[in-house]
């Protein structure tokens with residue numbers, strides 16, 4: 001689970017994540033239209049209204065490629081976690097999202113390295129046991145949600 005989404009955080013569920021459809025926290029800046037989301041699986045990220053329109057379109061179109069966006073947002077949020085630098089949480093436009101969608105999937109070896117790196121970030125010292133929360137942390141690896149895979153397979 002994204003570490004800013006612990007049960008006692010100031011990010012209660014009031015919305016649905018536009019990337020993975022999980023319960024999430026969101027707020028909008030009325031002056032700029034920028035949307036903030038904090039999701040257990042996708043981390044913390046900012047979008048323009050235009051980018052949100054693209055996400056609504058992607059969801060209506062089946063949304064199978066949204067896992068790439070979940071992966072990119074979670075990786076960025078994990079890199080920025082614990083740092084007090086707002087530039088580490090950029091506001092994504094629809095062009096930014098399209099570039100991520102057009103990028104190829106990472107090879108398996110790179111995904112395994114991401115897993116090791118993520119588990120290393122959770123442990124305080126070498127050899128410490130840590131738990132992998134597959135229901136929320138599958139995005140770290142760039143994996144598609146298991147439930148979506150099953151529904152896609154059943155539809156064929």
Ligand SMILES: [Zn+2]
Pocket residue numbers: 017018019020021022024039040041042043070
């Ligand atoms: Zn999400």
